[in-house]
Amino acid sequence: MVFNSYTFVVFLAVLLVLHNLPFSWKIKKVNLLLASYLFYALWNPPFILLLWLSTVVDFYMARLISVEQRPLRRKLLLTISLVLNLGMLSYFKYGGFLLENFTALLAGVGIAFQAVKPDIILPVGISFYTFVTLSYTLDVYRRKFAPEPSFLNFALFVTFFPHLVAGPIVRPEDLIPQFKTPRRATVAQLNWGLFLLSLGLFMKVTVADGLLAETADLIFGLPFPVQALDAWTGVLAFSAQIFCDFAGYSTCAIGVSLCLGFVLPDNFRYPYAAIGFSDFWRRWHITLSTWLRDYLYVPLGGNRRGVVRTYANLMITMLLGGLWHGASWTFVAWGALHGLFLCTERLWRDWAARRRAKVAKLIEREPLISRASVISPPPLSTNFTKFGLALLTLFLINVTWVFFRAPTFGGATLLLLSMFGVIPDGAAMLSTTAILIVGLVTVGLVACHWLMRDSSLVQLSTRLPWWVLGLGWTGMLILLILTQKSSNSFIYFQF
Amino acid sequence: MKTPDYRKAAWLTLILVLAFVAGWELYWRQQNHALSYDDDESLWASKRKLVYQSSPARPVLIGSSRIKFDLDLDTWKRLTGEKPIQLSVEGTSPRPMLTDLGNDPRFNGTVLIDVTEGLFFTPSGSFPEKGAITRVAAYPNWSLSQQISFQINRVLEANLLFLDQEKLTLNPFLNSLPIPSRPGVWGGPRFPHAFSVNLFDRQTKMTPAFVADTALQNRVKGIWAEIGAHSPKQGVDGPLLTGILNSVKQSVDRIRARGGKVLFIRTPSDGPLREAEKRMFPRALYWDRLLAYTRTPGIHFEDYPILNQYQCPEWSHLTPKDAIAFTEALLPVVQQKLESPINQRRPQRP
Numbered sequence: 112m113v114f115n116s117y118t119f120v121v122f123l124a125v126l127l128v129l130h131n132l133p134f135s136w137k138i139k140k141v142n143l144l145l146a147s148y149l150f151y152a153l154w155n156p157p158f159i160l161l162l163w164l165s166t167v168v169d170f171y172m173a174r175l176i177s178v179e180q181r182p183l184r185r186k187l188l189l190t191i192s193l194v195l196n197l198g199m200l201s202y203f204k205y206g207g208f209l210l211e212n213f214t215a216l217l218a219g220v221g222i223a224f225q226a227v228k229p230d231i232i233l234p235v236g237i238s239f240y241t242f243v244t245l246s247y248t249l250d251v252y253r254r255k256f257a258p259e260p261s262f263l264n265f266a267l268f269v270t271f272f273p274h275l276v277a278g279p280i281v282r283p284e285d286l287i288p289q290f291k292t293p294r295r296a297t298v299a300q301l302n303w304g305l306f307l308l309s310l311g312l313f314m315k316v317t318v319a320d321g322l323l324a325e326t327a328d329l330i331f332g333l334p335f336p337v338q339a340l341d342a343w344t345g346v347l348a349f350s351a352q353i354f355c356d357f358a359g360y361s362t363c364a365i366g367v368s369l370c371l372g373f374v375l376p377d378n379f380r381y382p383y384a385a386i387g388f389s390d391f392w393r394r395w396h397i398t399l400s401t402w403l404r405d406y407l408y409v410p411l412g413g414n415r416r417g418v419v420r421t422y423a424n425l426m427i428t429m430l431l432g433g434l435w436h437g438a439s440w441t442f443v444a445w446g447a448l449h450g451l452f453l454c455t456e457r458l459w460r461d462w463a464a465r466r467r468a469k470v471a472k473l474i475e476r477e478p479l480i481s482r483a484s485v486i487s488p489p490p491l492s493t494n495f496t497k498f499g500l501a502l503l504t505l506f507l508i509n510v511t512w513v514f515f516r517a518p519t520f521g522g523a524t525l526l527l528l529s530m531f532g533v534i535p536d537g538a539a540m541l542s543t544t545a546i547l548i549v550g551l552v553t554v555g556l557v558a559c560h561w562l563m564r565d566s567s568l569v570q571l572s573t574r575l576p577w578w579v580l581g582l583g584w585t586g587m588l589i590l591l592i593l594t595q596k597s598s599n600s601f602i603y604f605q606f
Numbered sequence: 607m608k609t610p611d612y613r614k615a616a617w618l619t620l621i622l623v624l625a626f627v628a629g630w631e632l633y634w635r636q637q638n639h640a641l642s643y644d645d646d647e648s649l650w651a652s653k654r655k656l657v658y659q660s661s662p663a664r665p666v667l668i669g670s671s672r673i674k675f676d677l678d679l680d681t682w683k684r685l686t687g688e689k690p691i692q693l694s695v696e697g698t699s700p701r702p703m704l705t706d707l708g709n710d711p712r713f714n715g716t717v718l719i720d721v722t723e724g725l726f727f728t729p730s731g732s733f734p735e736k737g738a739i740t741r742v743a744a745y746p747n748w749s750l751s752q753q754i755s756f757q758i759n760r761v762l763e764a765n766l767l768f769l770d771q772e773k774l775t776l777n778p779f780l781n782s783l784p785i786p787s788r789p790g791v792w793g794g795p796r797f798p799h800a801f802s803v804n805l806f807d808r809q810t811k812m813t814p815a816f817v818a819d820t821a822l823q824n825r826v827k828g829i830w831a832e833i834g835a836h837s838p839k840q841g842v843d844g845p846l847l848t849g850i851l852n853s854v855k856q857s858v859d860r861i862r863a864r865g866g867k868v869l870f871i872r873t874p875s876d877g878p879l880r881e882a883e884k885r886m887f888p889r890a891l892y893w894d895r896l897l898a899y900t901r902t903p904g905i906h907f908e909d910y911p912i913l914n915q916y917q918c919p920e921w922s923h924l925t926p927k928d929a930i931a932f933t934e935a936l937l938p939v940v941q942q943k944l945e946s947p948i949n950q951r952r953p954q955r956p
Contacts, residue, residue, distance in 0.1 A: 112751040117758035119751075153751035302612035321776050542793040544785050577611040581618030588623045593776045595644075595769060 112153045114308070114363040115316050122150065123367065130371055136293040140263055143271065143371070150272035151236070158234040161199060162270065168195050169244040170265045173251040177258040185252065192248045200241045203233055208438030236276030238435060242402055244269055247283045249406055256283045264290040271373070273364040277357070279378040280398040286373070294372035303572075306584055307366025310568075313587040314359030321594040322552055323352040326545050331516050331526070336537035342529035344541055348549045349516045350509050351556050354383065357396070380567075383508075384560035386500045388452040391508065399435070403428050425457070426450040436515070441523060445514040452507055498561065505557065627768075634767040634774065640813050642803035643763050644771035645696070647744040648756040653808055654745050656691045657707065660715025662867060662944050664688035666707065668700035669720020672873040674810040675802070675923035681933040690718075692808035698737040699725045701854065706742045708857025714864040716944065721872050721896070721904075723887035727842050727850055760806070773799045792836050795829045798822050811926045817919065826920035830879050841887045851899045858900045867944050870897060870904035874913070874932070879921035903943040910939060 112119050129142050152159045172192040179185045201209075217224040247268070250256035259265045268286045269275075296304060330337060330345025337345075361378035368375045378398050385391035392400040408428040414421040426447070433446020510527070517523035528534045563571070572580055643649060660666050663686040667673050673694050683689040693703055700719055707713050725734045763769045772778070787793055800815040800822055816822050842850065858868045872893060875883060887893075889906075897904045907913040912935045916928045924932055 112749075116751060116755040117762075118754040121754075121758065153754070154749045156750075299612050302616045305616065306612070317776065325777075539788055539790045542781075542785075542787045542791055544781060544783060544787075544793070546788075547785065548780065572610045572612075575610065577614040578618060580610060580612075581615035581622070584615060584619040585622040585626075588619065589626050590776065592623075592627065593774075593779075595771050595775045 112150050114360065114367070115312055118153065122146070123370070127370060131295060137263070139293070140267055140290060144263065144267050147267070147270040147272035147275060151270070151275060154235050155232070161203075161234055161237065162240060165196060165199065165240065165244050166266050166269045168192065169248050169269075170259075170262055173248050173258045176248070176252050177254075189248065189252045193245070196241045196245055196248075200237055203237055205434075205438045239278050239280055240269060240275060242280050242399075243274075246280070246402060246406065250283055259283070259287050261290075271368075273368045273373075274375060277360045277364070278396075278398055279361055279364065279376050280402050281375065282402075285376050289373050296370055296372040300369050300372060303569075304366045304369030304371075306580075307362050307369065307568075309366075309584060309587050309591070311359045311361070311363030311366060313591050314355040314362065317587075317590045317594045318552060319352045319355035319359060322548050323348045323355070326541060326549055327352050327516070329540060331518070331522065333538075333540065334522075334525075336525055336529045336534040338537045338539050339530060339532045340546065341537070341540045342526055344546050344549045346509050346513055346526070346530065347553045350383075350505075350512050351549070351552050353512070353515075354379075354556070381560035381564045383505055383557055384501050384564035385504050385508075386497055387456050387504055388449060388507075389456055391504060392449075392453075399432070403432050407431060422454050422457070425453050429453065441514045441517060441520060444520070444523075445511050448511045448514065452511075501561065502557075630768050631766055638815075639767050639770070639774070639799070640803045640815075641764070641767055642770050642772065643806050644759075644769075645804045645808060645810075646771065647741050648748065648752055648759070649806075649808060650693065650695070650741040651745045651748040651752075652756060653691050653693055654741075657693075657710075657713055657715060660691060660713075660717075661688070662716045662941070664690060665716040665718045665869075665940075666691045667694050667718050667720065668703040668707070669694040669718075669871075670698055670700065670722045670725045671696040671810060672722055672875070672923060673718070673720035673871065674808065675812070676873045676929050676932055677936070678926070678929040678933040679807050679809045681930045682937065685934065685937055689807060694720060694808075695737045695741060696810070697725070697734065699728050699734045700738065701726065701730070701850070702735050702738040702742050704854065704857045706745075708860040711864070713861065714866045716867040717861060717869070718940065719868065719870050721870050721893065722875075723841065723883055723892050724837065727847065727887065727892060729842065729846055729850075730853070764806075772804075792832070795833060797829060798825055801826060811929075812919070812923065817925050817927075820919075823919045826922075827877070827879075830921060834879075834882055839886070841892065843891075851896065854896070855900045858902055868900075868902050869940065869943050870902060871936075871940075872904065872906040872908075874907045874916050874918060874924065875922050876918050877921040903946045905936070905939050905943060910935075913939070 112122060126142070126146050129146075130139055134142070148159060148162075151162060169192055172188055176185055176188045176192075179188060214224050247256070247259075247265075251258050259268070264287055267290055268281070268283065271281075271286065274281050274286075327345055327349035330341060331349065336342075358379040365375045365377070376398055378396060380394040380397065382391055382394035385394050408424055411424040411427060412420050413424060416424075429446045429450030430443055431446070433442045433444070433449070436442045436445070513523050513526050513530075514520075517526060525534075529537045575583075657666050667677065667690050671694070674692065674696065677690070679689050679692060694700065695703075704717070704719060707717060728734045731739075759769075768774050781793065781796065798816070800813045800819070802810050802812055802816070804810050841847075861868055870893075893904070893906060896902075905913070913932065916924055916932055918924060
């Protein structure tokens, strides 16, 4: 079930009523769990078995790990959990990709091997719930989190429908403690939750699907070069589309949870105002980037094992992060580009820090001469410089989106060549209206992110009179009603 | 940090949104806007589900807009007791649907294939196949959730005029803004609102306003000319055409091998549009060759005086009134053609 459907409206209404009836807390949790299974099963019922398998195995494996004192046995139990979770993910998500590459590899060494293309359907949300259950087992293994004694609480933690299929990727400490005591939304929480749900739907339905998807789909689907204006418009359309689609989903998830009295972690913090790529990853899909940091980058050694290992760890993390998004080399290339930009930024920062230290030392020794002869790195303190760097970051991010969205490397290359005017005789494809719409949305989005980069919606709402909030809310809902698209899937479901 | 008064904001929003919805609906009622269902993937899937009930009296119709306008489903039902299953999609080639039915081992019904040469004889995967490909691909993934949403939507659409995805949504409004397009860029056809409505059984009909208004009809004639100007000047030929014929034959043979029946239909067109079609797709090279290559019977409107007496007000489709008469005249010919020996073969064992 998707949030932008009539089915979900009915589902949520029934669930809100049930959740506010005078049942015991245990019954309310059972209601939530059953509702979550229903939410998932309405896509493809058989795949619920995978969800159960993952839930049951990880619940008991974590218990065994917590009572086991022998290190080898603990490792063995952890390995069983990892093999099961990552094995399921690998089979369903990467089975076809691995076979395709294996066949190509054999062909490369002159062995003709024809394999039947496996007909594997990707279970919705498997990448997300696998990471959720893995974080639990790993935290229990590291003795960071005590195993949850209640199967109901654990199953609800894994399956809670707002985050189940596209995040935010929750950690045990985010959600399990909230299931221990009775929760019901206050009137303010309910209203704010409904506001967030409306905002998320507006971002998804009106902006991403209504205003941008057609332009992005058209440009990325063309097998021939286009004019630079069309190419950039297509890429900017996708850039805004993927943000509004995914951040829209997260906003809906957070809003729906709040309507039920639960708080989910933030997943986006105005990423298109990021200054640099490390800042971008502190603002984009925050729950994935922190997951990769805590369960991949840090265990690999992080920045504690010398300069070369630090950069290698960064690259490995970003390459796997790219592969997490989809079984294709274009996603790996997208991750590699992010890794390279992160490494470059780190190099620059290290150089700048050393330079600053050197300057400070010289000034200390010979203040007059040094001030005149040493050029210090450019200051980042002015708003103008910051905004310029944010635009540079956004420019590079847009280049990486080409690999993320293009179906093949050939398509990505064609589009990049068109964007930078290398192919001068490309076709004009987009109408003036389409270009104006994408331009206005992009400017609006960047302005909004820049103005809000150090703030939050909650803070903004406290500064606004209630009627301004009401008018903004009304505007979003009217545009939502006018757009009417009700069933397009979210882009991140396919991951 | 003070807590804002969310409750007041929520009430204000509720009142204003309800007022907007009521006002918007009343406005379109006052404008006599005709009720039309969204002809999307879900509506198509709801009919695709029915193909296993197909019989000569209840054929599956695949094609483009002409059969949706010209074959009146209610008239057919009045005459046979069964309503055909309409799977045709405006502006698309029926070939992806034919392939889909050919590949479906459970399908052994009757298919009437509407042939509009400019759409039918196009390379696989080309633009005219897009709408059909999208629907065929979406059908196996039509989830329970989408089916429930479809049922709720059906009730809402039947009662609220403003829920008209094709005409009364944000994008059609934005596209109708008087913004001149870039040189060399064509934004696609923009049909007048009154041109047609889509019913729940996927019947398409011209509105009475359109039938009565020659200015609107001339606008649509202009759109056909515009489409012609942006289309290839020559029909496909050579290996490309042979490839198309091969794929059609393969699907037709598969359906017939399971005991199904297939019939091609060429519905009326006239005026300069018909002349252009004759020039681009000479009958001997396309229609006659299609029938001969696939060894399948066909009904060409020009071969039957009873079917060749109608005028298309905008050169391409019949009025609702003529569609009734056309269907009454067409049915006996269809029944007779379906009795032809090639359609009487017994199913082959797999």
